[in-house]
Amino acid sequence: MKTIIILGSTGSIGTNTLDIVQRFPEEFRVVGLTAGGNIEKLEEQIRAFKPKAVAVSTESSAAALRQRCASLPVEILAGEEGIAQVAAMPGAELVISAIVGAAGLVPTLAAIRSGKHIALANKEPMVMAGKLMQEEARKHGVRIFPVDSEHSAIFQSLEGHRIEDVRRLILTASGGALWTLTEKQLQDVTPERALQHPNWKMGSKITIDSATLMNKGLEVVEARWLFDIRESRIDVLIHRESIIHSLVEYEDRSMIAQLGLPDMRTPISYAMRYPERMPLDLPSLDLTEVGKLTFCKPDHDRFPCLNLGYESLRIGGTLPAAMNAANEVAVDAFLNGGIRFIEIAEVIRSTMDAHAHRDITCLDDALEADRWAREKAESLVHALPR
Numbered sequence: 001m002k003t004i005i006i007l008g009s010t011g012s013i014g015t016n017t018l019d020i021v022q023r024f025p026e027e028f029r030v031v032g033l034t035a036g037g038n039i040e041k042l043e044e045q046i047r048a049f050k051p052k053a054v055a056v057s058t059e060s061s062a063a064a065l066r067q068r069c070a071s072l073p074v075e076i077l078a079g080e081e082g083i084a085q086v087a088a089m090p091g092a093e094l095v096i097s098a099i100v101g102a103a104g105l106v107p108t109l110a111a112i113r114s115g116k117h118i119a120l121a122n123k124e125p126m127v128m129a130g131k132l133m134q135e136e137a138r139k140h141g142v143r144i145f146p147v148d149s150e151h152s153a154i155f156q157s158l159e160g161h162r163i164e165d166v167r168r169l170i171l172t173a174s175g176g177a178l179w180t181l182t183e184k185q186l187q188d189v190t191p192e193r194a195l196q197h198p199n200w201k202m203g204s205k206i207t208i209d210s211a212t213l214m215n216k217g218l219e220v221v222e223a224r225w226l227f228d229i230r231e232s233r234i235d236v237l238i239h240r241e242s243i244i245h246s247l248v249e250y251e252d253r254s255m256i257a258q259l260g261l262p263d264m265r266t267p268i269s270y271a272m273r274y275p276e277r278m279p280l281d282l283p284s285l286d287l288t289e290v291g292k293l294t295f296c297k298p299d300h301d302r303f304p305c306l307n308l309g310y311e312s313l314r315i316g317g318t319l320p321a322a323m324n325a326a327n328e329v330a331v332d333a334f335l336n337g338g339i340r341f342i343e344i345a346e347v348i349r350s351t352m353d354a355h356a357h358r359d360i361t362c363l364d365d366a367l368e369a370d371r372w373a374r375e376k377a378e379s380l381v382h383a384l385p386r
């Protein structure tokens with residue numbers, strides 16, 4: 001039986017993880033859960049999975065949850081510190097890191113520093129401080145298993161091979177909800193339209209990131225640190241069907257890929273039970289039904305955010321953290337009707353241009369860049385004509 005903690009248990013990855021736990025109760029025991037403010041869902045999860053401790057992002061949510069769970073034997077903590085405490089609590093082997101955004105950095109690092117293996121869905125901390133996270137993981141004997149379907153596919157395609165023999169990693173991208181729109185049509189896109197992802201049902205932030213292709217930009221940075229490979233050896237291919245989840249090309253020009261129907265429970269379960277594969281009882285991929293798979297190059301004119309990811313890596317230091325923070329601010333503003341879809345890329349671009357990057361030597365360097373970029377991006381959002 002593996003003891004686990006889920007950070008972001010009320011989200012899309014969190015609930016998919018709990019679905020796996022529910023299917024295999026003899027395999028996993030949940031000892032800790034954390035959420036933002038959705039205390040109704042967290043209460044249901046506490047009753048169903050009986051964790052020892054949980055945490056939510058504010059003291060007022062924690063107080064309301066304590067009232068609702070007064071008769072239950074669960075410790076309820078609050079704030080970033082409380083979430084980090086749950087992430088590092090003793091008696092757990094694996095932490096599923098599934099908070100959305102930069103809010104996951106401090107708790108994920110706390111989990112690593114407490115010696116727990118990580119199943120990493122929350123890509124933004126890897127973007128902000130990938131080198132630091134990997135150094136800490138090495139220092140504490142921790143393994144970071146990718147959950148992102150593309151990185152899981154690469155991880156699986158690398159199994160049994162030598163990293164020195166890799167020519168390039170090829171991340172596939174569905175292209176998101178707006179791939180077929182013209183530059184002119186992109187100008188009037190509503191949040192509702194941008195949230196209609198063709199293949200995946202995910203949280204709203206990553207769904208917008210998919211539509212801008214920023215998600216692929218973030219994933220390039222994530223791949224750089226997860227697999228310790230230069231950005232010049234990471235390519236992106238648009239593959240609308242999301243059947244090939246990513247590929248590795250080797251020096252002999254062999255390509256190894258991982259295929260499957262789009263269902264996050266497959267990569268989540270692989271990270272949770274590595275190296276075993278779990279009998280998930282999901283529908284099989286029927287390639288005769290799929291018929292054909294299509295591929296094309298990314299369009300950097302309509303979707304400039306992918307190149308921002310590459311650029312942030314080439315320049316390095318705190319720039320990826322600044323880019324990530326600007327993206328979070330811009331996506332939030334778009335979802336709240338504050339800016340137009342095409343302005344997301346403009347806000348990130350201008351924030352990156354204004355950022356005086358420096359090396360990341362400690363957590364505070366990444367957090368300071370995040371703070372600075374949020375302020376800068378907010379001011380850019382407010383300065384845009386309405």
Ligand SMILES: NC(=O)c1ccc[n+]([C@@H]2O[C@H](COP(=O)([O-])OP(=O)(O)OC[C@H]3O[C@@H](n4cnc5c(N)ncnc54)[C@H](OP(=O)(O)O)[C@@H]3O)[C@@H](O)[C@H]2O)c1
Nearest residue numbers: 008010011012013036037038099100103121122123202203
């Ligand atoms: N969804 C996918 O299929 C998928 C695939 C690959 C990678 N990922 C990555 O996995 C991460 C999670 O994505 P998701 O789609 O599951 O997101 P989501 O559905 O929006 O869930 C986010 C989770 O984080 C919690 N949260 C939000 N803000 C928080 C804060 N400030 N402090 C603490 N907790 C906070 C939310 O709590 P409340 O519910 O209480 O707000 C929720 O539990 C992202 O980094 C995403 O890029 C997701």
